[in-house]
Amino acid sequence: MLHCRQQCDGNHPVWGVGELDLLQLSISGLANGCVYGLIALGFVLIYKATEAVNFAQGDFMMFGAFITIWLANSYYLGINFWVAVSIAVLIMGMLGYLLDMIVLRRMFGQPQIAVVILTIALGFILRFLAGAIWAHEPQSLEFPLAGEKITLGGLVLGVEEVAVILVTFALCGLLYLFFSRSRLGMAMQAASQNQLAAYFMGVPVKRIQSLVWALGGMVAAVAGVLFASKGAIDPSTGLLGIKAFAAAVIGGFGSLPGALIGGIIIGLVEPFAAYGLPAGYSQIAPYLIMLLVLIFRPHGLFSQVQKKKV
Amino acid sequence: MRFVFKRSYDADIGLFKHRPQALWYLGLLVLVVALPWLVDEFFVGEATNVLIWAIAGMGLMLLTGHTGQASLGHAAFMAVGCYTCVIMIANGVPFLLALPLAGVIAGLVGVIVALPVLRLHGIYLAIATLAISVLTEDFIVIAEPWTGGVVGLVAPPIVIFGLEIDRYGTPALFYFLTLAVTLVVLAGYRNLLRAPLGRAFTALRDSEISAQAMGVNIARTKATAFGLSCGATGLAGALLGFYAGAFNHETFNLVLSIQLLLMIVIGGLGSIHGAFFGALVIGFLPQFIALVRDGISGVFDLGSVTIPGIESGIFGLILVGFILFEPTGIYGRWVKLRTYFELYPFYRKDMFKRQKSFLKTERMR
Structure with a gap:
C-alpha cells in the first residue's frame, strides 16, 4: 500500500533511494501525517458539529503540548508522563468547553467569516500566552521511551514514530466506537446533521456543541503530545495548523476518515517531494495539492455536501 | 436632528x-x-504608514466588505504589486508609469487567480486564498533571479520629473505621494459604489441567488471585484516596498494577510470608513502599546521588561472584544454614537439590533 502511494503521489521519480530507505521515508512521513491528520480531525469534528472552522486548532495543539511539557519534563514539574498526558488532555478539554460556552456561543447567527476571524484571534492569544509562560525557545517532551529503536528485518524505526502511528490509529478506533456506539456520540452526530430535529428529539444541542469543542481540544492535546515527543515545539508551531487545513480540505471538510487520510497523504508527500524536487519546491507540494483539490473537487475527496433544493 | x-x-x-x-x-x-x-517628521512617517494600510484596507474592503468574498491571501497581491513595481523601475520604467502598471498587473494576477477559486464559497474560498498567500511566499524564494530570493530587494529612490522622493530624506514628499494615491483609490472606490457595478457587488454579497435573479453575472462580477481589489492592494504593496526600503519574502507573509483582514473587521466591514479606522488602529497600536508599557513600568518600577509577542496578544484580545461586543467595528460604534446625539433623547439601545439571528448553513447549497 505504501509503495502504491509513493507511485501515486510522488510525481517525480526518486533517484538513488533504496527500497529500505523508501520504506523508512514512508514511515516517518506516515508519522508526520498522523499528527497532521489528528489536527485535521479536530477541525472537522468542530466544523461538522458547529459549522465553525477553528483556525486556532494548531494553536490548541501547541498549547496542549506545552501543558504536557510543563507537567512532565524534569526541569518543570516532572510528574509521571502518563499522568501528565491525561491531565493535559483534560485541561485542553475544559479549555475547549469553556471557549465554546463563553465565547463562541455568542457568535450564533453571525456570518462565518466572523467566526474565522475570532478563532484566528484566539490563536494569537494562545500563542502569546504560551510564549509568555514557556518562552519562545523550542522544547521537546521527555518521552519515556525516547531514543530506543525497533529493528525489523533491517528496518530501523524510532519508537516515537511507531508510537505516533499506533496511538493515532488507536485514537481513531476509539472515536469511531464513540460515535457509533455511545449515546453521547450518537447525540453529537444527530446534532451535527440537523440541529433542529436533534433539539426536538431532546438532544441538548448547546451542551453537545460545547462537548464537541471539548473533544476537539482533547484530540488537539493528543496531537500535541505526539508532535512534541517526536520533535521540538515552540509557540509558533501552531502555524502548522495551516498544513492540517490542507489535510482537512483534501479529505473533504465534512468527513472524519477523510481528514485522517488527507493528513497521511500530506505527510507522505512531504518527504518524497523533499527527495525528488529541488529545495524550495518541496514545501509548496502540500498547498499545491490542496489548491488542486479545491479547484477540481471543491468539497474534497470524500465530500458530504448535499445540493440544496430550492 | x-x-x-x-x-x-x-x-x-x-x-x-x-x-x-x-x-x-x-x-x-x-x-x-x-x-x-x-507635526514632526517621525509622525509624518507614521501617517504615511497608516495611509498605506488604508489603501490595502480599501482593496480588501471592496472584496470582503462589499462583495462578501473573504480573502486570507491579500499579502500575496501586495507582494505582486511591490515586486513588479521595483523590478520595472530597475529596468528603466519611470516611476509614474511603473506604479499604476504594478496595480494593473496585481489586478490581472488577481483575476487569473480568481477564475479557478471563484467556484468556492465562504470558508473554502478563505482557505484557498490562504494557500495562495503561503505559496506566494515560497514562490518569491524560488524566483530568485527576479526577486532576490531570501535576501530580497532594495527599493530604488523614486524619481518623478527629476524630483527625488525618499522615505527618510523627504518624508513629507513621500507622504504627499501616498496621500495622492489614497485619494485616487478613494475617489475610484466611492464612485464605484454609486455605479451599477458597485451595486452588483453589494447585491452579490447579500444574496447570490437574488443577485443572479436580478441579472447580475455572478462569475464575471466576482472576477471584477477580485481584480479591482487586488489592483488597489497591489498599489499599497508597491508603496509599502518603498516605505520599508528593503523587503523580502517575509515582508509579505501570512501574518500580513491575516492582519489586513483583521484590520477591516476592527474598522467595520462594509464601509470605506472602516478601512481608514482599521488602518489607524493597526498603524498606531505598536506605539500605543509601547506607551502603555512605559507607563506601567514607570508606575510599578519594573525597569524595561519586555514581553516578546505582546503586541499580537493584545491585538488578539482587542479583536475578540470587537467581534463579541461590536461586530460592526469602529465605524458601527461611531454611527451609533452619532445617532445617539442626533436623536437625543430618543435613542434606544436596540435601534441597531438585528431582528433575527439564525445559523446560515453552508452545508447545503
Whole structure:
C-alpha cells in the first residue's frame, strides 16, 4: 500500500533511494501525517458539529503540548508522563468547553467569516500566552521511551514514530466506537446533521456543541503530545495548523476518515517531494495539492455536501 | 436632528448626503494636506504608514466588505504589486508609469487567480486564498533571479520629473505621494459604489441567488471585484516596498494577510470608513502599546521588561472584544454614537439590533 502511494503521489521519480530507505521515508512521513491528520480531525469534528472552522486548532495543539511539557519534563514539574498526558488532555478539554460556552456561543447567527476571524484571534492569544509562560525557545517532551529503536528485518524505526502511528490509529478506533456506539456520540452526530430535529428529539444541542469543542481540544492535546515527543515545539508551531487545513480540505471538510487520510497523504508527500524536487519546491507540494483539490473537487475527496433544493 | 430633503433622484447617489457633510470632509482634506507642517517628521512617517494600510484596507474592503468574498491571501497581491513595481523601475520604467502598471498587473494576477477559486464559497474560498498567500511566499524564494530570493530587494529612490522622493530624506514628499494615491483609490472606490457595478457587488454579497435573479453575472462580477481589489492592494504593496526600503519574502507573509483582514473587521466591514479606522488602529497600536508599557513600568518600577509577542496578544484580545461586543467595528460604534446625539433623547439601545439571528448553513447549497 505504501509503495502504491509513493507511485501515486510522488510525481517525480526518486533517484538513488533504496527500497529500505523508501520504506523508512514512508514511515516517518506516515508519522508526520498522523499528527497532521489528528489536527485535521479536530477541525472537522468542530466544523461538522458547529459549522465553525477553528483556525486556532494548531494553536490548541501547541498549547496542549506545552501543558504536557510543563507537567512532565524534569526541569518543570516532572510528574509521571502518563499522568501528565491525561491531565493535559483534560485541561485542553475544559479549555475547549469553556471557549465554546463563553465565547463562541455568542457568535450564533453571525456570518462565518466572523467566526474565522475570532478563532484566528484566539490563536494569537494562545500563542502569546504560551510564549509568555514557556518562552519562545523550542522544547521537546521527555518521552519515556525516547531514543530506543525497533529493528525489523533491517528496518530501523524510532519508537516515537511507531508510537505516533499506533496511538493515532488507536485514537481513531476509539472515536469511531464513540460515535457509533455511545449515546453521547450518537447525540453529537444527530446534532451535527440537523440541529433542529436533534433539539426536538431532546438532544441538548448547546451542551453537545460545547462537548464537541471539548473533544476537539482533547484530540488537539493528543496531537500535541505526539508532535512534541517526536520533535521540538515552540509557540509558533501552531502555524502548522495551516498544513492540517490542507489535510482537512483534501479529505473533504465534512468527513472524519477523510481528514485522517488527507493528513497521511500530506505527510507522505512531504518527504518524497523533499527527495525528488529541488529545495524550495518541496514545501509548496502540500498547498499545491490542496489548491488542486479545491479547484477540481471543491468539497474534497470524500465530500458530504448535499445540493440544496430550492 | 437633520432631515435631508431630496429634490431629485440624483440626490440618492450623490457623493455626499448633504452640504455640511461635504464641508466636514473638505475640512478633513485640508487637515491631512497640512499635516506635514503641523507635526514632526517621525509622525509624518507614521501617517504615511497608516495611509498605506488604508489603501490595502480599501482593496480588501471592496472584496470582503462589499462583495462578501473573504480573502486570507491579500499579502500575496501586495507582494505582486511591490515586486513588479521595483523590478520595472530597475529596468528603466519611470516611476509614474511603473506604479499604476504594478496595480494593473496585481489586478490581472488577481483575476487569473480568481477564475479557478471563484467556484468556492465562504470558508473554502478563505482557505484557498490562504494557500495562495503561503505559496506566494515560497514562490518569491524560488524566483530568485527576479526577486532576490531570501535576501530580497532594495527599493530604488523614486524619481518623478527629476524630483527625488525618499522615505527618510523627504518624508513629507513621500507622504504627499501616498496621500495622492489614497485619494485616487478613494475617489475610484466611492464612485464605484454609486455605479451599477458597485451595486452588483453589494447585491452579490447579500444574496447570490437574488443577485443572479436580478441579472447580475455572478462569475464575471466576482472576477471584477477580485481584480479591482487586488489592483488597489497591489498599489499599497508597491508603496509599502518603498516605505520599508528593503523587503523580502517575509515582508509579505501570512501574518500580513491575516492582519489586513483583521484590520477591516476592527474598522467595520462594509464601509470605506472602516478601512481608514482599521488602518489607524493597526498603524498606531505598536506605539500605543509601547506607551502603555512605559507607563506601567514607570508606575510599578519594573525597569524595561519586555514581553516578546505582546503586541499580537493584545491585538488578539482587542479583536475578540470587537467581534463579541461590536461586530460592526469602529465605524458601527461611531454611527451609533452619532445617532445617539442626533436623536437625543430618543435613542434606544436596540435601534441597531438585528431582528433575527439564525445559523446560515453552508452545508447545503
